[in-house]
Amino acid sequence: MAWTAIVVIAVIVGGLLGIALYGLMGLSNPLLGVLATFLIYPAFAMLLIWLGTKLAFVPSVLVVERLRLGAGVRRAWRLTRGQFWRTFGIRILCWGMIWIATMLVAVPVQLLVSWLASIVAGNGDMGDYLAVTRAGDAVASLIASVIGAIGLVVTTSTDALLYLDVRMRREGLDLTLARFMEQRRPTTRFDPAEPDPYHPPAEIPASQLRAMPIDDTRGSGWG
Structure with missing residues (x-):
């Protein structure tokens, strides 16, 4: 809910600022107002596309990894790096x-x-x-x-x-999930001692990492 509210408020505020800027430029000089039409709206659209893509994973990160909002935004930003x-x-x-x-x-x-x-x-x-x-x-x-x-x-x-x-x-999330299901006790519904396989690798304690089997031929899955 917080993330949705932030997105809605940011879009509304950005749109109002763009309209205000366009109006001021049109009142000061009609030619400048026509030029602003070809500058402000494409620039605003490109900014929305860039931010929307860079932050596309924020809802998934907040739900799956259960991070706080600030950490979730930074995590989603890093995941889209190079993608x-x-x-x-x-x-x-x-x-x-x-x-x-x-x-x-x-x-x-x-x-x-x-x-x-x-x-x-x-x-x-x-x-x-x-x-x-x-x-x-x-x-x-x-x-x-x-x-x-x-x-x-x-x-x-x-x-x-x-x-x-x-x-x-x-x-290597797929390998992590496979190893988690292999080592988990079938009769246990929930065990607080078990590591959460969906957490980012850096957040899983080293002791739990050492306890997890790594005999998969594809590697440890954390790289």
Whole structure:
């Protein structure tokens, strides 16, 4: 909740500052206002893309590793180091697919509404035309909301899978989990003495690391 609130507040404040700056530049000089349109909005969009990609793993880190907010932000920032373009490419591909799916549904609905409106209001009655148009807009908005809800689940799952993939590539999380399941007592549901396999490697005590088997031929999994 805290992270969501911070993101929402940052976007609102950033948008208001951009609008205020654009308005001041437009009032001082109309030509400068036109130039600001091609400078402020692209710069703001690039900043959002960069920060959104660098901090994409913050929710996953907070939930999986149970770190505090500040530590979680620093941890997510480090995980995306060297993985920016890969993370950005996969996320933009996911968003693009959801946008295309929304358009594939919304455009036929709009065409159908226009066709029905022309038939119902064939006598030129604007009341019937507006009624059909408003009903069609409501249906289109409902369909877009459903697709958007599904898309939110997909994009969130994509970020979580990317987070796990980065940890498996860099820290051998898959090997850590496999060794954890091998050494865990089958009859034990929860043992406080057991190390949490999802914690970052630096946070696991050295005594627990030495107690974990390392006979996997792929290495220790912490590199």
